[in-house]
Amino acid sequence: MMKMVLAIINYDDAQEVMDSLTQAGFSITKLATTGGFLKAGNVTVLIGLDEQRLDECFAVIRAHCSSRTEAIPATTEPEFGFFPSTPVQIAVGGATVFVLNVERFEKL
Numbered sequence: 001m002m003k004m005v006l007a008i009i010n011y012d013d014a015q016e017v018m019d020s021l022t023q024a025g026f027s028i029t030k031l032a033t034t035g036g037f038l039k040a041g042n043v044t045v046l047i048g049l050d051e052q053r054l055d056e057c058f059a060v061i062r063a064h065c066s067s068r069t070e071a072i073p074a075t076t077e078p079e080f081g082f083f084p085s086t087p088v089q090i091a092v093g094g095a096t097v098f099v100l101n102v103e104r105f106e107k108l
C-alpha cells in the first residue's frame with residue numbers, strides 16, 4: 001500500500017536529508033514552508049512511497065536531523081521600556097513527520 005510521508009525539517013538539516021533520500025532512491029518534493037511559532041523558514045518534504053520502505057525512510061531522516069536547542073529573544077512589552085530581553089531556549093532540529101494513507105496514485 002502506498003503512503004505519503006510529510007516531513008517538516010529544520011532549514012539547516014534539509015539539504016542533507018534531501019540528498020540522502022534521493023541517493024537512497026526515494027522520490028521527493030520540497031516545499032519551502034514557515035513554522036508558525038518561530039516564523040522562520042523550514043522545509044517540508046513530501047515523499048510518496050510503498051509502506052514497506054517506511055522504516056528505511058524514517059532511518060534516513062533520523063540520521064540527518066539532530067535535535068538541539070537554540071536561544072531566541074523573549075518578547076518584551078514596549079510599555080516597560082527597552083530592557084534587554086532574556087533569551088529563551090527552545091528545541092530546534094529533529095523532524096516532525098506525518099504519515100498519510102494514499103487513496104489513489106497516478107502519473108498522468
Ligand code: 2BA
Nearest residue numbers: 008034035036037038039040042090091092093094095096
Ligand atoms: P515552529 O512552529 O516554528 O516551531 C519551532 C519549535 O518551537 C518547535 O519545534 C517547538 O520546539 C517550539 N514550539 C512550537 N510551538 C511552541 C509553543 N506554543 N510554545 C513553546 N514552544 C513551541 P518542533 O516541535 O520540532 O516543530 C518544528 C516545526 O514543525 C514547527 O515550527 C512547525 O513548522 C512544524 N510542526 C510541529 N508540530 C506540528 C503540527 N502538529 N502540525 C503542523 N506542523 C507542525
